[in-house]
Amino acid sequence: MEKEQERFGGQLVKSSGDTHFGDVMVVGGGISGIQAALDLATSGFRVYLVDKAPAIGGHMAQLDKTFPTNDCSMCIESPKFIECKRHPNIEVMTYTEVDRVKGEAGDFKVTLRKKPTYVDESKCTGCSACVEYCPVKYPDQFNQEISENKAIHIYFDQAIPLVAYVDESCRYLKEKTCTICQGVCKNDAIDFDQRAEEVEVNVGTIILSPGYEPFDPELRTEYRYGEFKNVVTSMDYERLLSSTGPYQGEILRASDKKHPHKIAWIQCVGSRQVLPGGNSYCSGVCCTYAQKQVILTKDHDSEAECTIFHNDIRSYGKDFERFYQRTEKLPGVQFIRSYVSIVKEDPETKNVTIRYSTADDGVKEEVFDMVVLSVGLNPPANVKGLAEIFGIELNSHDFCNVNPFNPMATTRPGIFVSGAFQGPTDIPESVFSASGAGSQAGEFLDYRRGNLAQERTYPSEKDVAAEEPKVGVIVCHCGANIGRVVDVPSVVKYCLTLPNVIYAHEQLFACSTNSAQEITDIVKEKGLNRVVVAACTPRTHEPLFRDTLREAGINQYYYEMANIREHCSWVHSKEKEEATQKAKEIIRMSVARVRGLEPLKEFDLPVNKTALVVGGGLAGMTSALSIANQGHQVHLVEKASELGGMARRIHSTLEGLDIQGFLHDVIGKVYRHPLIRIYHDATIMDVTGYVGNFTSKVEYQGRVTEIKHGAAVIAIGSQVSQPTEYLYGEDERVMTHLELDEKIAQGDEGVTNSESLVMIQCVGCRNADRNYCSRICCSESIKNAIKLKELNPQMDIYILFRDIRTYGFKENYYREAASKEIRFIRYVEDDKPQVEAVKEGGKSVLRVTVTDPILGKKLEIDADAIALAAAVIPSSDSQEISRLFKVSLSPDGFFQEAHVKLRPVDFTAEGIFLCGTAHYPKFISETISQAYGAAGRVLTILANETVVASGSVCEVKEDDCLSCGACIVACTYGAIEFRETPRGRKAVVNPVLCKGDGLCNTKCPTRAISLKHYTFKQVLNQIDAAFPEEEMLQLDKVVANV
């Protein structure tokens, strides 16, 4: 730190006097920190979001796609950046680090150190003219130093804040010469007098979401990273894949800039290794991200040959198994289970030779064009310093030391943790642990909720409906993204010739803060009443530009986006003239559309501040408690006569924690909570309503009770399947792993005195019928095995498995089990173990026959007991609950979240949330984390007085309605119903239930029903404008031709 101060000129500027006040400080602006900030800000707290990088986004911003859906990572994350930036309750502070923390929970005094960027954020427009002229080239950090950037640059294209910064390679900072950038900056934004600044912020709680650091393979020389040019890390490879990467999405080799055709992935680099420099734990994400990279590589080059050298394949997450199968089935893709060594680099071709061995062929060497090291996740950089600053403890792996029964709590009260700092996690877990940490911060600070929060205020809306359309068109260069291909000035000229267009202008980045302000000003100045921004996609940017209209007092639905980037410059980058022509046509269509748009009202719906939680297991109870602790009434509905769910049957965790004690404690808290009302033996009969205003009917104690609630949590858990093989149900010595767990807890001597016990994994899943992994069984079996070994060290225990999937820190217990001479024997799906009851030496035993993969011959094990790792299956009630709440199930029958990555506890139906094993099998820690997450999401609704519903909903023109009912049949949301009117029975839309899909419109014979903002006329306008000029139907010609 001191050294840095020296580099930055040795001066430190205290921020201008006043102390800043907030509720929560989120440290780390990756996806986890972003989620925590957004949730808290939306539920009434003022949040400081601090990131040491020049932009928020974290590692997710660097990824090309995300598994298992292969969504574009930046595309799904960047709208969140904008949301953070525009949220009135979030203060984003980038290039800023925490220096010291004083005080205690409820009253922390955090001193931040804002590093100088030498660019005045309020003046910089992000035009990047300075970048163009800067003479200093420097390895681009964002692109993993594969390509170069300039000393002054923008961190990445979608960065928030979208401003340039100067890094330490700057010639002026080193030698006091140059300042070219100052000369070219039209806004005078570059300020070399900037100094590091100290800012003091008072907050009540802190959430740490510093993320992870990819494992550095240079620590272990045998990987030859940094030595052989064509050995890259998986993070490097993400950038190579990315269209915004070093080679614009071309996968090229560093040595000769040629496309590699034969690529190897080496798994477990830095993970599952008890070696100096390595990590003993499993990083949990590498198997699936490598599969993703293989699929994307094949997308880039269908001829590519891809080989993955792996240990176990850990496809333990939702849909991971299918993703693995999809990868494996691709032509030219091979999975080889082998340890490898990187042998040599060809001095000429720079190809890399890998040595490996297979059971069939023995040791082999093979040459690859490129080798990708699937590096694991390390704790964040400088984690010890971080722990010291915040006064928290770390675990033996230097991740945050968390309580498994509350993985969001650190050892210091008032400081919470989310994301990968808890231990290696993937994106969805980072997101729901963020919502969970948010919920706990909310519990802590509920007394002051809303005190510092602000609502965005807008000027009152002008009524321009009667005015002639006055359209303004802004054409965006998007840096060079559009301008490089499309001749923007000529497009602007063309726009001025279009009907009703009275203003057209170009902007470098229409989305920069300055430009948005400029649009607002122009609208006012020129009296515009409609605006078209010709730029990028409405998916990410529409909310922003609609906002600029609101700022100008114009209804936001008078806005239309013409996408001349994704639909034009990016996809026609080599045909500049045609692209320019097309851009004009796209804008012509948008102008035609905007002329016919109507102002719409979004309406505020009042929120009932009560929650309904369905399921009284650990998930439901945890959620209920967290919601109730934030002052909301909770109705907890449980179908059984006792609370506790599946946890009643589990006695300890793999880590050795006492579940029953914990469960007892939670049940006690639920019963004692004055705001929680419990319904035992209850059944939900009916659910109606919408976000903020649901009504559920519950059958309880012989009568039906009506519950009104604003949000609901579905936490109905899962079940253990009944095995149909291995003599289960026929021989009482064959039991499920859960039954074994119970017998061990009961001290059943029949089990604990066994001489030999066999566990068979993957019973009833990872097969054609249930094509998923139950996630918990490997750890459950290992837990039981270790426990049995403790009770009876003489016992022979065999675990017959397909892949051992002890991801994360659980890997340590796998190693422990192996060291205790618990024998692990791999079997394959086509050659499953056989079990028969036989008599051996007068004793009745269970004979298990399994093929030993190493020796290649059949092994016979005589066991006294067999435990089957029976599949976790969806609850038998899921179909019914899915029907009642109109939420969907995944192909495997678990509940389907709204978005696998970024909305892991939301449903697409607003106001309904999900947690626990109803979502997918998971461990108790994960369930608790997700349950707090669901609570956090519930609070984003219940903490507000109203929810906003979109104005783009359907409407019936009563006069035209023939009451045929075709629209009612089409609407599966039940948003349309008949109502008696003075003029007879007419269809009426309930706008709060209407989702705006508009299917009903095509059913109506008279076009009486129409979707506002996409009316028949509005679409026709756009179709008509797609073609140069209308050719009138000349019937007289038809007739004359005869």
Add this chain to the structure above:
Amino acid sequence: MSGVSRQQYATYTKLIRVMCSGTVDLAFVLRAFAKGSDGVFIGGCHLNDCHYNTHGNYHAVNMVSLCKKLMEHLGLNPERLRLESVSAGEGIRFAEIMNDFGKQVKELGPLGQSEGIDKNVLKLKLKAITQLTPYIRVVLNERLNVRFNSIEGYNQFYSSGEFRRLFQELIEDKFAVSQIMLLLREKPLSTGEISEILGLAPTEIARYLNGSANYGLVRYEENQKCFALVD
């Protein structure tokens, strides 16, 4: 996704955003053709992967299947209309389809001209069918309200004798009458003249005209030896 991954495709496509493929009205497709489009593409979600819960994409398959039959009836190549399921994640596929469809439409050549239909006759036919769209909607709702689990199911149904019969019964006559009315709106014409323009047998035309006369829509002008609209 195509855009984000910079997948290149031909420039002559123009995109119109709708909220669901099921909301693409038959009238939109006809309008695009009437305005001179040589091909119309509708992209929607994969079946059973509806982003709403209405499964409007099934409705889209149904509408497109019928529209193709209408196009055939009009003498247009039904390949000019294509419906494909392309998820938001399938950028590469989208670009491929755009290129493929673009190529196909290019090969088919200008609308009508390649099919040997006079431009104005084509416009007349499109106008006639467009006028019928409210009626066709009812037909889709009531008589062609089919649901199959796969595209093949729809293809089978729409090439079946049952559909053929329904089409004849429900649409062909109405379409012919709609065209005749449009023509007569310009000026009175004889059976022969109408028959020549529409390419239908004079006996057929006579049947339609007699039917319309019975409804009091047209009358025979003895002196001109032709039919005219009843004002």
